Amino acid sequence: MKTPVIFDGHNDVLLHLYEAGGMATSETFLTGRDGAIDQAKATAGGFGGGFFAIYVPSPSNYDVKMQEMTKPSYDLPLPAAIGWKEALPKVMAIAAILFNLENKGALKVCHSAADIRVSLSKGEIAAIFHIEGAEAIDPDLHNLEVLYRAGLRSIGPVWSRPTIFGHGVPFRFPSDPDIGPGLTDHGIRLVKRCDELGVMIDVSHLNAAGFWDVARHSTKPLVATHSNAHGICPHSRNLTDDQLAAIKESDGMVGLNFAAAFLRGDGRMVDDVPLEQMLRHIDYLINHLGEDRVGFGSDYDGAIVPKGVATAADLTNLRQAMVKHGFNDILMTKLCHENWLRVLEKTWGS
Ligand SMILES: [Zn+2]
Numbered sequence: 374m375k376t377p378v379i380f381d382g383h384n385d386v387l388l389h390l391y392e393a394g395g396m397a398t399s400e401t402f403l404t405g406r407d408g409a410i411d412q413a414k415a416t417a418g419g420f421g422g423g424f425f426a427i428y429v430p431s432p433s434n435y436d437v438k439m440q441e442m443t444k445p446s447y448d449l450p451l452p453a454a455i456g457w458k459e460a461l462p463k464v465m466a467i468a469a470i471l472f473n474l475e476n477k478g479a480l481k482v483c484h485s486a487a488d489i490r491v492s493l494s495k496g497e498i499a500a501i502f503h504i505e506g507a508e509a510i511d512p513d514l515h516n517l518e519v520l521y522r523a524g525l526r527s528i529g530p531v532w533s534r535p536t537i538f539g540h541g542v543p544f545r546f547p548s549d550p551d552i553g554p555g556l557t558d559h560g561i562r563l564v565k566r567c568d569e570l571g572v573m574i575d576v577s578h579l580n581a582a583g584f585w586d587v588a589r590h591s592t593k594p595l596v597a598t599h600s601n602a603h604g605i606c607p608h609s610r611n612l613t614d615d616q617l618a619a620i621k622e623s624d625g626m627v628g629l630n631f632a633a634a635f636l637r638g639d640g641r642m643v644d645d646v647p648l649e650q651m652l653r654h655i656d657y658l659i660n661h662l663g664e665d666r667v668g669f670g671s672d673y674d675g676a677i678v679p680k681g682v683a684t685a686a687d688l689t690n691l692r693q694a695m696v697k698h699g700f701n702d703i704l705m706t707k708l709c710h711e712n713w714l715r716v717l718e719k720t721w722g723s
Pocket residue numbers: 505532578599675
């Protein structure tokens with residue numbers, strides 16, 4: 374099953390292209406690459422696009438981190454904070470890859486829900502310029518103004534390591550997300566300015582105190598682009614029932630993260646996860662949020678995911694499992710893209 378097309382809350386393909394050689398390597402998105410997303414895999418699996426994250430890497434080793442998370446319990450130390458002067462050139466370099474892909478006709482950088490609808494209807498990959506971790510934004514928010522003009526439409530105040538705006542959750546299992554203080558004064562100003570501009574605030578990676586600060590200070594729907602249900606997998610990165618209630622109340626949504634460690638009840642980053650475990654989270658999220666507030670946030674190219682959905686080409690398996698599970702056509706369309714479009718339209722105003 375290749376339809377309904379899936380619009381997705383999170384992928385890290387740009388980081389991988391950056392680390393593999395930047396502009397020189399971005400061609401592999403069109404010609405084929407080893408990772409989870411490229412043009413051929415997107416077409417084969419009905420991957421319509423989504424949030425393309427720009428993330429400034431820390432020196433920590435990805436493989437070591439993933440290995441540590443295969444243990445029955447873990448508490449990974451967070452990498453050191455990165456200042457905006459160090460982060461900004463990297464954000465520019467990674468954003469340049471996104472625009473290069475657009476220049477080559479691989480995708481379209483969308484600025485509104487209407488733009489996304491047009492791209493999806495044409496079978497063109499719809500990309501949202503998203504920054505995961507606001508390190509590149511200066512305390513005066515000047516860089517936010519300029520990045521918005523360049524097409525930025527979504528930002529996470531933190532990717533787990535601390536920023537001048539707030540504190541993230543460490544990768545800890547088992548644990549609830551109530552670790553550390555909330556948003557700083559800079560963080561509250563960031564939220565308010567993003568609301569005014571029409572830049573979505575992503576609460577995935579925020580700790581509980583930061584989440585509640587966003588809930589207090591933002592007038593927009595609360596959105597977690599790639600997080601799961603703490604009631605099924607008690608990981609610090611997952612959302613508690615109280616948080617889900619606040620997301621519902623704000624008419625926001627949650628994108629289901631495919632990362633094995635946030636799906637499995639035992640919190641291990643190991644890929645032998647049956648698709649039924651993903652359906653358990655979807656059912657749980659629907660029970661708490663309603664059918665209009667759940668979508669996908671794969672974390673493709675950023676995590677170890679279940680074998681059955683190893684790459685974007687395998688999204689056909691996920692749809693099949695959903696239909697077998699009893700989801701009707703209307704619900705399938707909502708989960709696959711319509712809920713994202715609804716919430717983005719509400720957040721951005723068009
Ligand atoms: Zn993430």
